[in-house]
Amino acid sequence: MIKLTQAPKSGLHGEITVPGDKSISHRALMFGAIATGETKIENFLPSDDVMHTMRAFQDLGVSITQNGRQLHVVGRGINQFKAPKQPLDMGNSGTSTRLLMGLLSRQPFDIQLFGDESLSQRPMKRVATPLLQMDANIELAENGTLPATLHANKTLKGITYEMPVASAQVKSAILLAGMQADGVTRVIEKLPTRDHTERMLKQFGGVINSKNGVIEVTKQPELFGQNVIVPSDISSAAFFMVAGLITPNSDIILKNVGINPTRDGVLKLLKRMGASINVNQIQNEGEPMADIMVKAQPLHGIEITAEDVPGAVDELPILALAATQAIGDTVITGAEELRVKETDRIATVVAELSKIGADIQETPDGMIIHGKTPLHALNESALLDSHGDHRIGMMNVIAALITKGDVVLMGEDAMSVSYPGFLEDMNALMREKK
Numbered sequence: 308m309i310k311l312t313q314a315p316k317s318g319l320h321g322e323i324t325v326p327g328d329k330s331i332s333h334r335a336l337m338f339g340a341i342a343t344g345e346t347k348i349e350n351f352l353p354s355d356d357v358m359h360t361m362r363a364f365q366d367l368g369v370s371i372t373q374n375g376r377q378l379h380v381v382g383r384g385i386n387q388f389k390a391p392k393q394p395l396d397m398g399n400s401g402t403s404t405r406l407l408m409g410l411l412s413r414q415p416f417d418i419q420l421f422g423d424e425s426l427s428q429r430p431m432k433r434v435a436t437p438l439l440q441m442d443a444n445i446e447l448a449e450n451g452t453l454p455a456t457l458h459a460n461k462t463l464k465g466i467t468y469e470m471p472v473a474s475a476q477v478k479s480a481i482l483l484a485g486m487q488a489d490g491v492t493r494v495i496e497k498l499p500t501r502d503h504t505e506r507m508l509k510q511f512g513g514v515i516n517s518k519n520g521v522i523e524v525t526k527q528p529e530l531f532g533q534n535v536i537v538p539s540d541i542s543s544a545a546f547f548m549v550a551g552l553i554t555p556n557s558d559i560i561l562k563n564v565g566i567n568p569t570r571d572g573v574l575k576l577l578k579r580m581g582a583s584i585n586v587n588q589i590q591n592e593g594e595p596m597a598d599i600m601v602k603a604q605p606l607h608g609i610e611i612t613a614e615d616v617p618g619a620v621d622e623l624p625i626l627a628l629a630a631t632q633a634i635g636d637t638v639i640t641g642a643e644e645l646r647v648k649e650t651d652r653i654a655t656v657v658a659e660l661s662k663i664g665a666d667i668q669e670t671p672d673g674m675i676i677h678g679k680t681p682l683h684a685l686n687e688s689a690l691l692d693s694h695g696d697h698r699i700g701m702m703n704v705i706a707a708l709i710t711k712g713d714v715v716l717m718g719e720d721a722m723s724v725s726y727p728g729f730l731e732d733m734n735a736l737m738r739e740k741k
């Protein structure tokens with residue numbers, strides 16, 4: 308349990324570089340492991356989730372050495388792993404689990420995957436269903452969850468799969484299996500989801516075509532080790548963007564943030580709320596990056612609908628906090644995917660922000676937030692809870708900056724799932740302006 312603090316009257320100031328992107332760090336490890344030759348990863352994110360992916364590959368016989376945020380992977384080539392001696396521990400990480408189910412669906416030995424309590428409740432059939440159609444041999448627990456067994460399997464066949472949910476994890480699992488399958492694998496997306504897998508496959512010398520929502524891949528003969536530079540995670544940066552916008556007198560610069568157009572929904576939505584955010588692009592190739600400048604300013608309520616969700620799916624909790632400080636109503640619909648994340652994020656966002664006086668209602672597929680409401684600890688003191696969910700923990704820390712009264716946070720450890728050092732970076736922005 309930790310005591311949270313309000314921002315100083317002079318606001319938040321300074322320049323920070325948030326850690327590397329979680330989605331890209333997972334994928335860099337995966338492609339490094341199946342490539343031939345060496346892969347160097349710069350600005351790797353050593354967070355709890357990504358470390359579970361790293362240890363899984365070590366259990367599969369891949370040599371990986373870590374030096375802080377630099378990683379060195381000696382690839383084994385596709386289908387060249389060693390049989391692991393024990394079940395692979397996926398911890399809290401949906402991305403590790405779902406992508407590895409696809410990547411490891413054609414190995415000559417059985418592999419078991421298990422996860423923590425939260426991950427063991429999340430739906431895995433969405434990945435197993437298309438993989439079974441590809442002739443993978445996957446067994447899940449009766450209710451379609453972990454633990455999973457990926458049974459030994461020699462062949463996979465390509466399929467055409469129309470995605471029933473907008474999910475980059477499902478798409479990536481199919482593509483990672485499709486790279487090892489006979490024939491063509493085609494994924495059809497109604498709404499675009501993050502395309503880091505597609506971009507990285509190209510960087511590693513693979514061939515993949517994507518046009519008008521149809522992504523096509525065939526068997527990849529060989530991939531080649533690369534130097535990967537991981538941009539800073541826009542999902543982590545989003546907490547400080549909102550902090551800078553809603554905390555009076557603030558101005559913050561966020562360096563080297565990944566602004567892949569399939570991930571930058573938070574910028575688009577904040578701009579729609581009236582924010583003027585300065586985005587100075589510094590790299591255009593591979594994964595685009597920018598320095599982002601935010602200043603405290605007034606916001607107004609907006610409608611966020613299903614089309615907006617995939618590009619900002621992990622940022623909706625912090626956007627809900629921004630909406631409490633926006634004038635007018637913010638109505639979020641088409642966001643039922645939030646119910647199957649680390650927690651039911653519709654329920655946990657509403658529960659937490661209600662504790663500090665937000666006017667917020669839960670709906671089946673989203674929430675309605677009436678702004679602008681001053682936040683204050685009801686009964687002088689508020690006991691906030693991460694519910695074991697990193698993004699809910701960080702949302703609470705940012706909320707406390709503008710909440711009157713005593714605020715404490717339970718379950719703060721969860722934040723290291725995606726952002727080890729979050730509180731230190733937060734504190735650095737709180738130092739009084741010189």
Ligand SMILES: O=C(O)C1=C[C@@H](OP(=O)(O)O)[C@@H](O)[C@H](O)C1
Binds near residue numbers: 329475476477
């Ligand atoms: O592919 C990825 O790296 C991710 C995809 C998203 O999940 P879904 O595919 O379930 O939407 C996102 O919520 C998660 O944090 C990371």
Ligand SMILES: C=C(OP(=O)(O)O)C(=O)O
Binds near residue numbers: 356399401402621725
């Ligand atoms: C949903 C998330 O991650 P994952 O699905 O990998 O657990 C997240 O990081 O917010």
